[in-house]
Amino acid sequence: MYYVVRGKARMRVGAESQPVGAGSVIFVDAGVEHRFYDITEDLTVLVFFAPAETE
Secondary structure, three states: OEEEEEEEEEEEEOOEEEEEEOOOEEOOOOOOOEEEEEEEEEEEEEEOOOOOOOO
16 A cells, blocks of 8 residues: 655556545555556655455
């Protein structure tokens, strides 16, 4: 999961693309290709990793 603290860009997750900016939260499933691009303002991003849920 990504939390955008500040900045502006676009983010592609799989085949979908969306604009992101301060306050955006983006969830990415494990193994899904993703990237930030068209960065128009310097980004500050918090990245959260967690293990998959197990039973």
